[in-house]
Amino acid sequence: MPHNQQIVLDNRPQGEAVASNFRLVLTDTPALEDGQVLVRHHYLSLDPYMRGRMNEGRSYAAAQRLGEVMMGGTVGEVVESRHPRYAVGDKVLGMGGWQEYSVVDGAAVGALRPVDTSHVPLSYYLGAVGMPGVTAWYGLVRIIAPKEGETVVVSAATGAVGSAFAALAKARGCRVVGLAGGADKCRYALQELGFDACIDYRQYAGDVKALSQALKPACPNGIDGYFENVGGPIMDAVMLRMNAFSRIALCGMIAGYDGAPLPMRNPALLLINRTRLEGFIVSEHMQVWPEALTELATLVGAGKLRPRETVAQGIAAAPQAFLGLLKGKNLGKQLVKLI
Amino acid sequence: MPHNQQIVLDNRPQGEAVASNFRLVLTDTPALEDGQVLVRHHYLSLDPYMRGRMNEGRSYAAAQRLGEVMMGGTVGEVVESRHPRYAVGDKVLGMGGWQEYSVVDGAAVGALRPVDTSHVPLSYYLGAVGMPGVTAWYGLVRIIAPKEGETVVVSAATGAVGSAFAALAKARGCRVVGLAGGADKCRYALQELGFDACIDYRQYAGDVKALSQALKPACPNGIDGYFENVGGPIMDAVMLRMNAFSRIALCGMIAGYDGAPLPMRNPALLLINRTRLEGFIVSEHMQVWPEALTELATLVGAGKLRPRETVAQGIAAAPQAFLGLLKGKNLGKQLVKLI
Structure with a gap:
């Protein structure tokens, strides 16, 4: 059971978001049950929409709950599997959140998507091809x-x-x-x-x-x-x-x-x-994703879309990287590299 | 050549529109040229959009020009015709403006539309069925x-x-x-x-x-x-x-x-x-007018749309009636009866 560092939302921003809104928590990954998959995250995606979820009240998505791991897109690798669809070593895209590992129900529709890294770098699935x-x-x-x-x-x-x-x-x-x-x-x-x-x-x-x-x-x-x-x-x-x-x-x-x-x-x-x-x-428009992703991957392959990334190192750096994103300090996609 | 009282825009509103923005002018209707039609207006339509046109500057429509007759929808009757498509006595809808008579080019597409008053009162063509x-x-x-x-x-x-x-x-x-x-x-x-x-x-x-x-x-x-x-x-x-x-x-x-x-x-x-x-x-959506007008006339005929009208008397009353419309003093369609 590997250690799992997580960032939880500790308290809601009063005006501008600050580092003390977040808290770093150390846990262990639980033992898997049948049907579950353990994913080790390589990259965490930081996106402006997350700021909206930190507020209480009416928005299009449920507010991020206090004391829970911040939600967010992740790409990573299956490191343990008790679901026949996933094998150790599979590269997957998911909503793993601000943490190093996540446990996912392998049967849940859309929870994990296998990705092909032979032509597109893994991190791009959180950005240009995501x-x-x-x-x-x-x-x-x-x-x-x-x-x-x-x-x-x-x-x-x-x-x-x-x-x-x-x-x-x-x-x-x-x-x-x-x-x-x-x-x-x-x-x-x-x-x-x-x-x-x-x-x-x-x-x-x-x-x-x-x-x-x-x-x-x-x-x-x-x-x-x-x-x-x-x-x-x-x-x-x-x-x-x-x-x-x-x-x-x-x-x-x-x-x-x-x-x-x-x-x-x-x-x-x-x-x-x-x-x-x-x-x-x-x-809310999942029907367009296949067509859109195909075009985006083609543009990347042809060199017509050359995305840059700004990469922070380690989960503990996620809050500061996120606050920087909100201030426009990043160039291109803001990521946190976890491995 | 009958006399023709007109309301022209004398000057633009500074803030709220006022009666002194308008001026009453007395002219004679000109002798018709070949192809022209003289329409005597029975009703003038007053509509909120006219307020926007009184301002200078960028809007979706050209601004109303100073010294010219205020634009506006009218229904009336052909009283003289030198165009074969129109006969004296025809009831017509047009954009005759704030005046008692207008001279219209009978060949201009959409300038005059004959209307049937056997089931729908003439004035309704400026309101519910217009x-x-x-x-x-x-x-x-x-x-x-x-x-x-x-x-x-x-x-x-x-x-x-x-x-x-x-x-x-x-x-x-x-x-x-x-x-x-x-x-x-x-x-x-x-x-x-x-x-x-x-x-x-x-x-x-x-x-x-x-x-x-x-x-x-x-x-x-x-x-x-x-x-x-x-x-x-x-x-x-x-x-x-x-x-x-x-x-x-x-x-x-x-x-x-x-x-x-x-x-x-x-x-x-x-x-x-x-x-x-x-x-x-x-x-800008003329293609829907036939379908829309058919439904509106049917609703009126069935008693499901019973529009009221607020009617001012005589062209000289148009400015005050219009200012009242902008303040919401009317109930239903605001008209000026000219005959």
Whole structure:
């Protein structure tokens, strides 16, 4: 029975999330029962949606419960199996949480998915060829549904979702414009991710008009589709440049997770532009995953989607890495390497 | 050449629209050229969208130009014709504007539509069996697309759009809840329009939480569809009661026409509820008009849609009637009778 270090949610954030919201716990993995599988996690995924779950109250997902292991996606390896479908050494994707090991019911539908690491690195199944990639795919393909030549914009452009969004949109002949925090990120967006333009929103410090002005030369034909990860003044600025019959895929509003709701400054623009806006959660659209993952893996294989990763070492580093993600300190997918 | 009294836009509102923004002008109707038709207007339609056009700047429609006759829908009678398709005495619907007569190019597609007054009163073609009715139809049928048993809500419930919305939604087996200003309007909504419940929002004076509480017993299963005519705190309150996978048809935001943009307090609810919101203008969806008008006329004929009208007398009364409409003084369709 190996030791298992875990991170549990100790208390809920009052405003901004802090390290003391989390607690490191040391346990032993239990002896397996029939049908169970023991997975050793190689990588833990850190994602902005986790911040929303730390709050109490109404959201689309049940709140993370106090004293329980933080939920989260993991990739790893079967190290013990009492289920015939899984053998020791199998590489699997699951929702193992912020811990080194997890015990999984091998019969539970969708709890573990075997992954093929012969062409795609294991960690990519948490990023470009995983939930964030499919998130980008759903918002772009099913909500924005761009025509060739249209201009699409994404906030948090250099994150795991934004990176995949750029590759998918370029494959459809779109002009792709990113919003990111800092000159380094914008350079990366242009040089490696295929963005046609990238705006460093930090230069405009919440000045909606100035940011909107900066978008003008980047989007000379206006904006047809917007993939929203952030909310707040960035969204307000983008909305000022949107075209008639534009579409907004509303995926995240990370800017408002810490406190009072962040308003939308001028919702009448949605009427003026006859915009269609749709909020979505990718886990509710499992039917698109096979098609989306196939395209994402093909783009990775062809070198058209070259995701970067920011990797923290060891489970104890997870809280600080997560807080850094919320502040935009990562470049690309934020992971924690556990082995 | 009959005299023709006209109302022109003299100057743009600074904040709230006032009577002095308009000017009454007396002209003569010109002699007809070949292909032209002279229409004498029986009724002028007054509609909230006109307020938006009085402002300068970006909107979905060109702004009303200064010194020109206010645009608006009219029904009337051909009194002189130099086009073979029209005969003196024909009843026609058009966009004649705020004046007693208009000269129309008989060949222009869609400029005049002959209407049959044998079963439907002429004025209804400006209301229940006209643009407002089709507006309600499009938002309900094409955007909200309710299932039987779902709960739908409409603001400005006793106006021309809201009245039609109620009848169309009841015909689809929905629970229909209205928001209106004043006890009289709510009584009318319940007793004559078929609403299952109606909330007098004036009792809550912009208190989003209190209005949302009032909606709770009226919508015991939450809100699946919302038809928005108003915006501002009313929309904020409704959004707090919306269900997962709800839909919002964004038709008007009259609350924000007078000044600074009215914010949406908590747009993250659109994400939390995976809401689909769509702004629309009914004149851009001409393909649905025949189907919608057929259903609306049938509902009127069957007594299931019994629209009321508030009728001002004479073109000179149009500005005051319009300002009253913006303040919600009308019950049902606001018209100006010109003959």
